[in-house]
Amino acid sequence: MTIKLYNTKTRSKEVFTPIEADRASMYVCGPTVYDRAHMGNARAVVVFDTLYRLLRHEFGADHVKYVRNFTDVDDKINARAAETGRAISDITEETIGWFLDDMGALGALEPTDAPRATNYIDQMIAMIEDLIAKGHAYAAEGHVLFKVRSYSDYGTLSGRSVDDMIAGARVEVAPYKDDPMDFVMWKPSSDDLPGWDSPWGRGRPGWHIECSAMAFDLLGGTFDIHGGGNDLTFPHHENEIAQSKCCGHDFANVWMHNEMLQVEGKKMSKSLGNFFTVRDLLDQGIAGEVIRFVMLSTHYRKPMDWTEKKRDEAEKTLRKWAQLVDGVSAGQADAKFIEFLSDDLNTSGAISRLHELASANERETLAGSLQMLGFELKAEAGVDLSELAAQLHSTRVAAMESKDFSQVDAMKAALAEAGVEVRMSKEGVELDAGPSFDASKLEGLS
Structure with a gap:
C-alpha cells in the first residue's frame, strides 16, 4: 500500500x-x-x-x-x-x-x-x-x-x-x-x-x-x-x-x-477554565478508548474540538461495536480502511469505513481494523444489548396478543434506569447505551 x-x-x-x-x-x-x-x-x-x-x-x-x-x-x-x-x-x-x-x-x-x-x-x-x-x-x-x-x-x-x-x-x-x-x-x-x-x-x-x-x-x-x-x-x-x-x-x-486542540470551540487554557488533563477525564469515568475515538474523528491537521456531544456519540458507537466484536477472532484489517489511513492518516475516513463494516455485520474484519487503530473493545460483562433488544421485541409481540403490557413496561423502565435509550418500531427494537449506561443495573433482566 x-x-x-x-x-x-x-x-x-x-x-x-x-x-x-x-x-x-x-x-x-x-x-x-x-x-x-x-x-x-x-x-x-x-x-x-x-x-x-x-x-x-x-x-x-x-x-x-x-x-x-x-x-x-x-x-x-x-x-x-x-x-x-x-x-x-x-x-x-x-x-x-x-x-x-x-x-x-x-x-x-x-x-x-x-x-x-x-x-x-x-x-x-x-x-x-x-x-x-x-x-x-x-x-x-x-x-x-x-x-x-x-x-x-x-x-x-x-x-x-x-x-x-x-x-x-x-x-x-x-x-x-x-x-x-x-x-x-x-x-x-x-x-x-x-x-x-x-x-x-x-x-x-x-x-x-x-x-x-x-x-x-x-x-x-x-x-x-x-x-x-x-x-x-x-x-x-x-x-x-x-x-x-x-x-x-x-x-x-x-x-x-x-494541529491544536479546542474545548467546545474555544482554545484550551487555564484562564478560560476549560483546561484539563487526560487523568481528569479518566477519573470522571470517561474511558480511554472514548478519548482516543474523539481525537481520531478529526484529521490531525485540523483543529480538534473536544465537546460533550462528541464524547456521547463516541461512547454510543464504541458500545455498539464492542457488542458486535465480542467473542470474535480478529481478522485482517480492511483494505479500504487501510487505504484511508495511508492517505495522510485520514482517520475520519477510516472511521466512516468502520461504520460501514459494522452495518454490514463484517465482524471479524471490523475487529481486526479496530485493533489496528488502537481499540481493544470488550462488551460490558454479562450484558448483550442485541439480545435484550430481541427479548423486548418478542415480549412486546406477545403483549400485543394478550393486551398485557406490564412486562414490556417493566423492561423499558429497567433499561431506562440503566441509561439505555429504547426505540420501538414495527420492524423491531433498538437499544442505545447512553453516557450514563450502567450494565450492573441490567443484571437478571434477561
Missing part, C-alpha cells in the same frame, strides 16, 4: 519513501515531565501512535524504530521542585510514570526508545563543541549560543525570514548575545540547580539541543519522519534543523505536525 504524508517542509502531500526500503524511522518530541499530560499533549501521542501502527502494518513491527523523548531537565521542573520542596528526580520519575499510564489508557503503544535528556548530556556537549569548532556557535559568560545567521536556510520550515521573526517574535534580549535571534544551547547552573561539568563551566543544556543529540544518537544523521505539535514548528523544530544541519547531518526527511 502506498503511504502518502503531508510534509510541513515542502508544504505538500508526498509519497512516503523511507531511506531504507524495508524499514522506517520516526522521532517525535515528547513531554517535559513536571506535571500531568493535558489533552493537547495527548493529541500528538495519539496521532503519532496511529502513524506508528500504520508503519508497523506496512513494514513489520520489527522494522519500525520510533523514538519519543522525555525532557527531564528544564526550568519548569526546577520551579516545581522549588514550589514543593521535592527532589527533582522524584518529580520526573513520578511524572514519567503518570505519562506512560495515561497514554497507555488511550491505547498508545510505547515507542521503541524513550530516551531521557539527562542520559544524553555527553552527546549534547559533543554536538555543541562541534558547532563551535565549525563557527556556528560561540561561548559567552558561561553560555553557549547558536549563531542563527550562520545557517542560511533558517526559517525554511516555518516559512519566515530571520528579520520578520525578530520583528514579530518574542526573543530574549541578553547582553551576551551577538544577535537577538541567537538561541541558547548551554547555560550556567547555580549550586542549587541541576548541572554538569562542561568546557564552559558547570551548567545544563538548553531545550533545543536535546532532540538533535538524541535523534542523532538513536536514529543517525538522517531519518525518515520527525513529528510533533504545530506549536513546536517554531522555534523548537526550526532550531533542531539548524543545529543538526550545521553539524553535517541531513536530519529528518519528512516533518509532520498536528
